[in-house]
Amino acid sequence: MKAQVKVGRIAGISIGLDYSWFIIALLIALSLAQHFRAVAPQWSSIVVWMAAVATGLLFFAALLLHELAHSLLAKARGLRVRAITLFALGGVSQIETEASDAKSEFWIAIAGPIMSVVIGLVVLGTAWVSGWTPGTEAATPLISVLVWLGYINIMLAVFNMIPGYPLDGGRVLRAAIWWITRNAERSTRLAAQIGQVVAFLFILSGLFRFFVGANYGGLWLAFIGWFLLDAARSSYVQVELIAGLRNRRVADIMDRDCATVEGHLSLQDFVDEYVLRTGRRCFVVVQNDRVSGLITTHEVKKVDRESWSQTSVQSVMRPLSQLRTVAPDTPAIRALELMSREDMNQLPVVSDGHLQGVFSRGHVLRFLSTQAAQARLPWQLLFI
Numbered sequence: 001m002k003a004q005v006k007v008g009r010i011a012g013i014s015i016g017l018d019y020s021w022f023i024i025a026l027l028i029a030l031s032l033a034q035h036f037r038a039v040a041p042q043w044s045s046i047v048v049w050m051a052a053v054a055t056g057l058l059f060f061a062a063l064l065l066h067e068l069a070h071s072l073l074a075k076a077r078g079l080r081v082r083a084i085t086l087f088a089l090g091g092v093s094q095i096e097t098e099a100s101d102a103k104s105e106f107w108i109a110i111a112g113p114i115m116s117v118v119i120g121l122v123v124l125g126t127a128w129v130s131g132w133t134p135g136t137e138a139a140t141p142l143i144s145v146l147v148w149l150g151y152i153n154i155m156l157a158v159f160n161m162i163p164g165y166p167l168d169g170g171r172v173l174r175a176a177i178w179w180i181t182r183n184a185e186r187s188t189r190l191a192a193q194i195g196q197v198v199a200f201l202f203i204l205s206g207l208f209r210f211f212v213g214a215n216y217g218g219l220w221l222a223f224i225g226w227f228l229l230d231a232a233r234s235s236y237v238q239v240e241l242i243a244g245l246r247n248r249r250v251a252d253i254m255d256r257d258c259a260t261v262e263g264h265l266s267l268q269d270f271v272d273e274y275v276l277r278t279g280r281r282c283f284v285v286v287q288n289d290r291v292s293g294l295i296t297t298h299e300v301k302k303v304d305r306e307s308w309s310q311t312s313v314q315s316v317m318r319p320l321s322q323l324r325t326v327a328p329d330t331p332a333i334r335a336l337e338l339m340s341r342e343d344m345n346q347l348p349v350v351s352d353g354h355l356q357g358v359f360s361r362g363h364v365l366r367f368l369s370t371q372a373a374q375a376r377l378p379w380q381l382l383f384i
Contacts, residue, residue: 013071015064018087028056036144039137051141055148060086062119062153067091069115070108077104082341097337102178102187109171116157124150164198165191166231188239195232199225242333244368250335251328253367254349254357260284263292263314267300270313275300284348284355285317291348291355293317325350326359335359
């Protein structure tokens, strides 16, 4: 999940917000305002809304600390962490590499719930020191905020420890299975399958609660179940993808008959003779049989249509020095990771300055579909 709104960086990790975060932030503020009015009707509207907004912001700060615990421990274990994105259902740490052993997977997974429990206990302890007694209503707005934050963080830790992959509890389960079987792929498959069962139970429970009178609370539970089901299925598909590409090199999958275009060609001729006739959107620019850059329809759209006939492909292409390229012997998995990290759909394959082919997601899909058909695997699920 990519962030649409960049917030900043912490310890070299980009922090951002998905647009859905703003929707859930508004809903949480409204819900908290209603909650505070119910438990403290003597508060003025200004106090209620100040408490609601402050509590909502502190809650998302706690979510960020939860994800930072995952990310910082992952970095300490030698994994690459790109970003943390907060969205409607919480947050996600974009850890670009997998843990190399079950022990690392266990500690990275459980770090988040531990952080949430610590935050919850510290906040409740602060409320207790400030005069709050467990089981009683808070006497001041500050204590009300602390009590709500304390309980919600502990509940967050409990929820995340549900053994439904890819929740933290599911990853802990995967680590345990991995430690027992000594097989990372098998453990992920099993954890993802268990995660799908848990997701189905969430959906069924939510729908049942809705029809017996729980109203939107039941639908919310069903929605969480649907999200978990989709995430578990995606995790399963990813395992099958990695298994299918193990020990495969870029040269095994790339398209050697790739689309190229000469740099001296005008944009008008390029569009008429190449884009419209072939339907392709990306071309490698060559000069004297050597790769000089890459051009897509995105670069063409930046130029006024009236200037196409006077503008050459070479003048608007992305130069080779600005492109990510791979060698033919690069592992296919590493090339896919690079495309995901750089948000690219294809990579030129270059050796000694000469174009050898193009590696793209489409080529990977066709390769895996062929492998799946031969092995009678459900390849239709790939890239869902």
